[in-house]
Amino acid sequence: MASKYIAPSVLAADFANLQRDIEMINQSDADWFHIDIMDGVFVPNISFGMPVLRDIAKHATKTIDVHLMILDPDRYIKTFAALGSNILTVHYEACTHLHRTLQAIKAEGMKAGVAINPHTPVSLLEDVINDIDLVCIMSVNPGFGGQSFIENTYKKVSALKEIINRNEASTLIEIDGGVTNKNAKQLVDAGADVLVAGSYVFKSDHQLETIKDLKSLVNS
Numbered sequence: 001m002a003s004k005y006i007a008p009s010v011l012a013a014d015f016a017n018l019q020r021d022i023e024m025i026n027q028s029d030a031d032w033f034h035i036d037i038m039d040g041v042f043v044p045n046i047s048f049g050m051p052v053l054r055d056i057a058k059h060a061t062k063t064i065d066v067h068l069m070i071l072d073p074d075r076y077i078k079t080f081a082a083l084g085s086n087i088l089t090v091h092y093e094a095c096t097h098l099h100r101t102l103q104a105i106k107a108e109g110m111k112a113g114v115a116i117n118p119h120t121p122v123s124l125l126e127d128v129i130n131d132i133d134l135v136c137i138m139s140v141n142p143g144f145g146g147q148s149f150i151e152n153t154y155k156k157v158s159a160l161k162e163i164i165n166r167n168e169a170s171t172l173i174e175i176d177g178g179v180t181n182k183n184a185k186q187l188v189d190a191g192a193d194v195l196v197a198g199s200y201v202f203k204s205d206h207q208l209e210t211i212k213d214l215k216s217l218v219n220s
Helices: 015-025 048-058 075-083 097-107 122-131 153-166 184-190 208-218
Strands: 005-008 034-040 063-070 087-091 110-115 132-140 170-176 194-197
Touching: 005 208, 015 048, 015 110, 015 184, 034 048, 048 063, 048 208, 063 075, 075 087, 075 097, 075 122, 097 110, 097 122, 110 122, 110 194, 122 132, 122 153, 132 153, 153 170, 153 184, 184 194, 184 208, 194 208
Parallel strands: 005 194, 034 063, 063 087, 087 110, 110 132, 132 170, 170 194
Antiparallel strands: none
């Protein structure tokens, strides 16, 4: 079985001590940095913008997985590539011409991801699944950290895995929202490859241990 990845969500970090938290992820058993960019329009919250991402990229020593929760993401593809993003994920619901957007992301040398909201069926991705490097299934409604996990997610993961296998695609499945040690193994068993963990990691008193435990749990 291929190794499963843990991607701490920087949205849950302490912004007054951001460099400290970035260094913690560097030193941890985590695999990726997950960075949510929100515009206050597509989702009802504003997170952080280009200068913060640029500074994170200066210190980060692992894959930078950027999740754009913004309208009209095509405007910023080149910018996010220049800022050091390795994976750029756009929302299905925000892209009128998804195939074109995916090609534009890849043309900038990044892996192309597609995120889907809880109400969006995975079947809508079948026609472009071979062009998608990563599908981010939102297991909470996007916009805020710390929400509870939506139980229907397991079913969506299994259905998406079936589409990936049927099309012989190499797409990874990422889960974003409400991930803890209580649901991590079940998500991986359903077919998930990458787990984004925000509050669960950063609210822990022993963050390095929490990441290590989560990583060994999903790779056991």
